Amino acid sequence: MVTKKKNGGFHMNNVSTFITRPFQFEGTKLHPNVLLMCKLLVILMTAHHMFFKIADPFIPFIPALDWFNEYPNVFKYSLRAIYASSVFALLFNIKVRTAALVTGSVVILSIIASKPLFFNHTFICGCALFLAGLTNDKEPPYLLIFQLSLVYFGASINKFLEPDWWSGAFMDTWLGTARENPVYLYVSELLPELVFAKLLSYIAMITEFAIAVLILFKKTRNLTLWFIIIFHTTLFTLTSFRFGHFIESLAIVLLAFLNIPKEQLRISYKQQSLHPLKQFFTFLDRDKKQTWSDLPSENSHWLRLETKDKTLYNHEALKDIFLYTPNFFMLLIAIDMAMYIVLYNHRTTLFVFNMIFIWSVIFYFLPIHWKKKKKS
Known part of the structure; x- marks a missing residue:
């Protein structure tokens, strides 16, 4: 903390140490990788205007929350104040478990209070923060593993129960009509009607169900994490659609599975x-x-x-x-956001740069030895 000198001033070294706290990840009650995940999630949500989206109840999932509308702005400004305080505490390493719990709770409560605010990517972020606050630095983040499994299990079951996914109608309407995706339209013309749509639908359903199961087992977890990364990057490449900030949120949640050594x-x-x-x-x-x-x-x-x-x-x-350098990932998200801001009005250029950047990172970090070893 910043301490006062006898003459009323402040120690500059303490000030500089406090300022750099958002970029420090050791010495808290959370694993460094889990704390990294939490910080990146709140940065991402805040950049997507989460603070300003918090409002008084509007068509709440729990009707009793309508009571707060008898006192306009009390609910909104109270939650905004709590959100800002908990995000500040999380970024500056102050009671990080409590801060993560509170931030996640505010996000979830704001969604429960207003149905228009419900988006999968926002809800996933809120749950991840809440569950991170329930973990500690002594055990692996099992709750986050279960959350990720539940996300994919729910997504696959939801698709399995929809006839439009089995017939290919949903995929054809989404990619062919709504998105007018050139790759989908080109391949579909070469095949019988809805064959390509069915193929993509079955791949999505089976992939998501397989991920939900395999992520639970330690032996298959690392391979599954890579499968998740490649699956969603391929989907992004095909559709050029981020599903809100779902892809970024998912990539950040996967950081909780990094195993950063405790020693030097x-x-x-x-x-x-x-x-x-x-x-x-x-x-x-x-x-x-x-x-x-x-x-x-x-x-x-x-x-x-x-x-x-x-x-x-x-x-x-x-x-x-x-x-093993958490600020490398802070740098990555800064680069991604900078590219988005600079190239916002040039979507094609932005997409091309995104693809080059993301696939380059993936291919470099893939646990594959590209060069063959020379025979001795």
Whole structure:
């Protein structure tokens, strides 16, 4: 906290430390990756005007909430004040579990109070924040695993019970008529009527049900997470539609499954060629978890990462350094938002840049060894 000097001033080091708290993730009652998820979710929702969407009850899911309309603006401004306070506390690492619980509760309550505010992506964010507040830094975030499974289970069952999904009518109406998607229209003309629509419908239903089941098992969880990323990115590529901020919300929730080591990251590098890389990561490493040292000049590797469980070299090491640096993801969302603002009136250009950016990140981080090892 900021402390006063005897002359009435403030210690500048304490001020600077407080200002950098939004970029610090260690030392709280939440896992660093779960805290990262929470911070990114509130940034995303606030950027999408969540604060201003909170209003007095309007066609509430619970009719009793209409009582607040007898006192105009009390409900609205009370929830807005609580939302702003809890978001501030979460971003600045003040009672983070309580802040996540309160923020999630406000989002859920505002949705319950006004049916027009109900969107899957907003509700998922509220639930994720609420469940994150119920976790701790001692156990894996099981509640978030169950939430993700429930989301896909509900989505698949909802589709299984709809005849229009089995007949392909929904997919054809959505992509063919509503969206006029050129890829869908082109492929559909090459095949018998509704065949392509049925194929896409069945793939969506089966995929979502498989995800709901496989995410529950530790052995298949990592593969399932990658499957989720590729599935939704492919869907975005095909439709150029983000479903509100569902895709961003989902990507952020997946960060809760990162396993950031608790101990220091020991990094060795070729100083002459990689000094800018060290400066970049040192700038992002607000928690001071990385210790950098020089690699001997005769060493054949240019980068080495040592943790308690493993030692990695070169690009494999670089990938994990990125993943274990929470502010790398803060930078990614900042880049995405900046692209959206700058290219808002140039949607085609924005879509192309998004595709290049997202697929480049995916292909780089895929756990696949693209280069074949040379025979010794």
